[in-house]
Amino acid sequence: MPLKGTIVVNENLCKACELCVVACPQHVISLNKEIITPRGYHPAHLAEEGCTGCGTCALVCPEAAITVYREKRLIQGQEA
Amino acid sequence: MVAMDLSEMEVVYQHPHALVDMYTHFCPGCTHGVAHRLVAEVLDEMALSERTIGVASVGCSVFSYNYLNIDFVQAPHGRAPAMATGVKRVLPDHIVMTYQGDGDMISIGAGEIVAAAGRGENITVIFINNANYGMTGGQMAPTTLPGMKTSSSPNGRDVEQAGYPILACELLSTQQGASYIARRSLHDPKNIRMAKKAIRLAFETQVRGLGFSMVELLSTCPTNWHMTPVKAVKWLEEKMIPYYPLGDYKVHPTISELKV
Secondary structure (H helix, E strand, O other): OOOOEEEEEOOOOOOOOOHHHHHOOOOOEEEOOOOOOOOOOOOEEEOOOOOOOOOHHHHHOOOOOEEEEEEOOOOOOOOO | OOOOOHHHEEEEEOOOOOEOOOOOOOOOOOOHHHHHHHHHHHHHHOOOHHHEEEEEOOOHHHHHHHHEOOEEEEOOOOOHHHHHHHHHHHOOOOEEEEEEEHHHHHHHOHHHHHHHHHHOOOOEEEEEEOOOEOOOOOEOOOOOOOOOOEOOEOOOOOHHHHOOOOOHHHHHOOOOOEEEEEEEEOOOHHHHHHHHHHHHHHHHHHHOOOOEEEEEEEOOOHHHHOOOHHHHHHHHHHHHHHHOOOEEEEEOHHHHOOOO
16 A cells, blocks of 8 residues: 655745646646635645655646655554 | 654754745745755755855845845856855855856856866856746746747747757866866656755765866746746756756766765
């Protein structure tokens, strides 16, 4: 089972260019149509479960608006 | 939004320290932002941001002096390599980079860049090629593709009248003083990773004092190409890369052995 991850989008920086939406290998990012930022954009957000924390969205983001987190990989034989 | 306890998780990616946490003037989807981010990540990795001096050019690229958290000077249009030469010769222990667009570097500043490469100045040039003059409204640049419509070539670039695009990497790789010349693209995750590696090698060239280094980055300009950002990256892949082949054009033997 892949490790679980999540992303946090800085809504002040996001310009809704949708490059991360297209690049996401799991297709779990979409624009959040419920929010309009002060500059008039619908920021990207994690819409569904299934993020693996691969960081591809952060790699294509022109604004460096995405912070990517992933659960810690447990070493075999070690307790959580 | 999927709620998770972030304190228990490891950070895979966060905003680089060498990049100022502020809203940029770039249009949505402009890959100038990606180029800025890659430069900032490389400066962070090599711990160079305290002793790097940037030289900003004219065009959309000028505001790199606000967005990168390093010391900056701004040069007149096209003269960034000349100014960088002066800075590097006065402060040889510092790392000097210029960040230039295509209208700045290969149009008005073509003389400066060729002379700097010929002299083998120990500077790093980050060259953004988006095939037009972005800041002034998308006019035809020396890098505009044949047949490409811009605001000053509404019927497409006519090669009989306006000539062919200038290939900067091929031109500069013939210079004896150049040590690292590479062309990369910023259109998909794989190529962005390769671009970051090339920027890293360019800075490694300068740190080792091997001479002139330049990385050309093919970029998008969604607003002036009249496309959505997603269509613009596809257009770059389909139309620009065949004309501007990606690859290493000149690599110093010391750098080709380096593993980063």
